[in-house]
Amino acid sequence: MEEGDERRKEAIVLVVIVVLACLALVSLLVAFSYYCYITNKLSKRLKSSKRSDFGEKGGLSNIQVATEKGIQVFTFKQLHSATGGFGKSYVVGHGGFGSVYRGVLPDGRKIAVKLMDRAGKQGEEEFKMEVELLSRLRSPYLLALLGYCSESDRKLIVYEFMANGGLQEHLYPDRGSNGGASKLDWETRLRIALEAAKGLEYLHEHVSPPVIHRDFKSSNILLDKNFHAKVSDFGLAKLGSDKAGGHVSTRVLGTQGYVAPEYALTGHLTTKSDVYSYGIVLLELLTGRIPVDTQRPSGESVLVSWALPRLTDREKVVEIMDPALEGQYSMKEVVQVAAIAAMCVQMESEYRPLMADVVQSLVPLVKHHRPTSTVGSSFHKSPISHEYDKHTS
């Protein structure tokens, strides 16, 4: 009887062992197939991200740009027909990147198309930087990117159309075909100053790491049909240092007259370099003068050197004001704007204000500005990959 019990027990133990062994084998198989599935998925993702970084042929010529959703990839043919075959009468301006054309999409949207005519790596890097960065930034104070086209050597960027073009065309109409004094009144100039400041504030303080524009100037402030301002041109933009007071070293780029002295001398770039350029634009808005004008008498040709000593002197500040603004401003307003400009263009970068301070100081001076609640940014303090850094260093 006992022997029978013993055998039954042994049989049960054996069955349990066999069942457990089978279960272990099945779990091993499941784990292995899951591992294969994950590695396969990862390698596919890696391959596609490599393609988007370096183009399908491994070079930069057929750039596959990694953009956010909502950015359209156009064919050259589509943009060709939207701009009247890139006809001369469709040209709205020329810049360092190439010509800009106005156009209309089949759905009726008005667009501006930038056609790159700069060959070489620098041009392609700027193209990639502009498209990738702008597709991730969302602010009513930054020019909206609608899409792009990259077909072998053909590189085009499609933006929202800004009916009144660049700020500089309105500040210096006598330099263009229109002639005469600027029609941009004081109230509009103050609003433009505020909206452009909000554009820079967004770049410096609402995204992480901060974006340094590096080419902030009056021609990169675009005006819509109601003269509301947006900041444009991110081809030279650079991701800033996350550390307080930190800087990144780069080749000195930018436009003459707008580049901060410490950046020009040492190549050390911080958000305060943009604050300096912003100060120069404020001086342009106050004086109606271009930053460097060799046709003016000596002592007046460099705007900042001529204006700075007068900015903080109540008696002299009116001397620098654009004659076209006569009778439109109060002394109180001028003194305040001049004080902001003086702080922005200080030689010592640490003493320059933050763009948030500039915005705070300008808000009370602007009567009809869009309320801050319309800052429909989907990107507040959101991270931007350091990947972008390598494109411009």
Ligand SMILES: Nc1ncnc2c1ncn2[C@@H]1O[C@H](COP(=O)(O)OP(=O)(O)OP(=O)(O)O)[C@@H](O)[C@H]1O
């Ligand atoms: N989105 C747009 N809508 C309407 N006009 C535009 C638009 N973008 C550019 N323009 C016009 O085209 C001109 C040239 O612009 P572009 O940015 O190519 O050159 P830039 O700003 O003068 O110089 P840089 O190449 O150094 O930035 C602008 O001054 C403006 O008049």
Ligand SMILES: [Mg+2]
């Ligand atoms: Mg520009």
